[in-house]
Amino acid sequence: MASSFSSSSLLLPFFLIIFSCFIALSSSRRSLINHPSTNLPRSGFRLTLKHVDSGKNLTKIQKIQRGISRGSHRLNRLGAAAVLAVASGPDDTNNIKAPTHGGSGEFLMDLAIGNPPVKYSAIVDTGSDLIWTQCKPCTECFDQPTPIFDPKTSSSYSKVGCSSGLCDALSRSSCNKDKGACEYVYTYGDYSSTKGILAMETFTFDDENSVSGIGFGCGDENKGDGFSQGSGLVGLGRGPLSLISQLKETKFSYCLTSIEDSEASSSLFIGSLASNIVKKAGASLAGEVTKTMSLLRNPNQPSFYYLDLQGITVGSKRLPIEKSTFELAEDGTGGMIIDSGTTITYLEEDAFKALSKEFTSRMSLPVDDSGSTGLDLCFTLPSNAKKIAVPKLVFHFKDADLELPGENYMVADSSTGVLCLAMGSSNGMSIFGNVQQQNFNVVHDLEKDTVSFVPTECGKL
Structure with a gap:
């Protein structure tokens, strides 16, 4: 019909009760954060986004139903987590603040990590900050569509020290003296979590734009089924650990095609291209x-x-x-x-x-x-x-x-x-x-x- x-x-x-949020950093602490070096184009760059259900023979309402199912745990816990975060009190340093992190996103982006670069797909999440992927040797890892990253094979991999501003940006982190590195725990509203070493690496976008020195989570204990559609996550939130903050960009945008269009790709724009792309492409709607x-x-x-x-x-x-x-x-x-x-x-x-x-x-x-x-x-x-x-x-x-x-x-x-x-x-x-x-x-x-x-x-x- x-x-x-x-x-x-x-x-x-x-996301549940969430640890490892960042707490607003003072200017003195913010100066400790290492900013990456980049050869990205001055106008920014574009990434293709793929809906997690694209290519599947599903109707629009079936895709919506699947999306609702994926996000049900997170939705149910958003309010509860916010209340618990408040319960610890803004000045109570003895308690861990627990803001909610999203996770279980609906769109994937392709990128590569390391030198030589290893390709993988990651969930794009505007509700969290941490960039992470699963790493060898894995104590506990979920099945992912691409090979698990092995830091030993990359010449650009380095661990983040315990005194780093990036480590300090995590509200739940510890110093692993044996590994000489910052350990993190990041938990999401759907019971999924990642735990591992905070590290720095070279990330490559669109096969040609590379950025060295990006802080990310190298997870060797990763639980839950919230991330099985990808091989990690890229946070686009407001904190110092997010991709936007680490690239020192002030603009980003995304343009999502209709959920019922299984062939068309959506887009993510980083930098000034975010606000200029529509007119250049002639895709603005008349009137x-x-x-x-x-x-x-x-x-x-x-x-x-x-x-x-x-x-x-x-x-x-x-x-x-x-x-x-x-x-x-x-x-x-x-x-x-x-x-x-x-x-x-x-x-x-x-x-x-x-x-x-x-x-x-x-x-x-x-x-x-x-x-x-x-x-x-x-x-x-x-x-x-x-x-x-x-x-x-x-x-x-x-x-x-x-x-x-x-x-x-x-x-x-x-x-x-x-x-x-x-x-x-x-x-x-x-x-x-x-x-x-x-x-x-x-x-x-x-x-x-x-x-x-x-x-x-x-x-x-």
Whole structure:
């Protein structure tokens, strides 16, 4: 059954308790961190992102279901971990602060490590900082699609000393005197973890751009099934251990193609290319306007990028949501993060109930209560449906209103004859997921503390 739907006038085709966070470093401590030497192009560089389910014979809703399943543990523990991080107290040096780290991302990037370079694929995660891969000799390692890195074969490998600023950036680290190196433990919200030696290596991107002296985790004890789709992880968070920070770049962006397009590749841009690529490639959408909004910082969850969401409109009605619903509280709880590694958007429970109620009242279709899709709100499609009108959906951020294209929040399943809202409810923390971000070039400016949504045909970049 082929169906399509329209939003307004637009017709549309159908981590746990976490150790090893960084604590905000003072300028004197920050000066201890070794910055890598680089021969990257001045304008930055581009990396291809591959969805973990690309190439598989799956429908859009099946991919969404698999993404929800992968992220379920992390979602359930986000709020709880934030509360426990606060419970230790901002000035309590006897307790380990435990901000949540994402992990279990949805996109992979190819890179190479060492000299000579050894290729591997890594999960891209905007919700954490550490770069790591599995290393020999492995005491406990999960199966990965590429050979495990052997540091003995690389002439550019070196261990990070215990007095290094990179070691100091980890809240849970220790000095292994026998190995003369900094040992780390990094645990994610889905029970997965990595433990090993903090080291420095040469990383090669796109087979031609090499950077020496990047700090990374060489993990020899790695547990859980959250990373089996890759051979490690590249953190793009806000801390000093992330790839962005170590490259001393202030901008990066990603442009995600539609989740149902199994052939098109998404892209990650590092450096000034992040904000200039759309015009150069001629992939901007006619008549669409870039929306830029401020990012918030949370000392208790320093890796995350927080948005200042102030309200939501469905159709022509602004939802009756309490102002405090999406606020980032003084104790570090609540708020909304933007996350490329979470599939759908999750709203605090009361807000989602209000959204569902208004959506239902504006749809001309009966509600489907079968629960067959795993999504919270679905409607039954008529067998002869070709075009379905759906209410417009606008997110009101502090500095900009972002109206989403219909395909970024509605998904049809022809096999079961339902049309579903690609959003769900959460407790404590809200998340702006990657389905809602598709076909935008999402530009993070770390110097200005802003994020911009540039409407883009990402498959044309």
